[in-house]
Amino acid sequence: MDTVGIAARFENSYPHELDGGRRQRIGIARALSLKPKFIVCDEPVSALDVSIQAQIINLMLDLQEDRGLAYMFVTHDLSVVKYISDDIMVMYLGQVVEMAPSEELFANTRHPYSQALLSAIPEPDVFSKTERILLKGEITSPINPKPGCRFAARCRYAAEVCNEPQALDECSPGHYVACCRYKELSEPQI
Numbered sequence: 001m002d003t004v005g006i007a008a009r010f011e012n013s014y015p016h017e018l019d020g021g022r023r024q025r026i027g028i029a030r031a032l033s034l035k036p037k038f039i040v041c042d043e044p045v046s047a048l049d050v051s052i053q054a055q056i057i058n059l060m061l062d063l064q065e066d067r068g069l070a071y072m073f074v075t076h077d078l079s080v081v082k083y084i085s086d087d088i089m090v091m092y093l094g095q096v097v098e099m100a101p102s103e104e105l106f107a108n109t110r111h112p113y114s115q116a117l118l119s120a121i122p123e124p125d126v127f128s129k130t131e132r133i134l135l136k137g138e139i140t141s142p143i144n145p146k147p148g149c150r151f152a153a154r155c156r157y158a159a160e161v162c163n164e165p166q167a168l169d170e171c172s173p174g175h176y177v178a179c180c181r182y183k184e185l186s187e188p189q190i
Helices: 020-032 050-067 078-084 102-107 112-119 182-186
Strands: 038-042 070-074 087-092 095-101 169-172 175-177
Touching (some): 050 070, 050 078, 070 078, 078 102, 087 102, 087 112, 169 182
Parallel strands (some): 038 070
Antiparallel strands (some): 087 095
């Protein structure tokens, strides 16, 4: 309990008696009890308010440094991923659409789905005029998907060629994208 920052007075508490941040710390303590080197974190801070999210992320970073842990974060919140991840893999309906080191992905996002995810991150600067990319169209069936890009039905840049299987292409060292149109889309528009 000391390791994850829970006071001893909560030792005999039931889960319903604890707030979300303390319950999350208990979950971390349970995972640490097995002395792992690798922890899968499925939406570890999604139900927490921003200040508690920051505390949990800082705790996880401290534990990572102290114990040499590796994490795999499964989340839709790229603003959290940005601060804790070295490498990011963006998936859409089980298909990898982009992989890159964290800084590279945020600086040079190539896949239209990754761009839409990044545009959804709230900007604290009220004068920043970030254009939100709204996704339209129906989601492809996850049960019986077509062979091409699974994002094509919602992509504003989709073309006939997107209905063919998409391979991961290394667009820069360590940065991979599964979009046959990323080169023409990243060229400056005249």
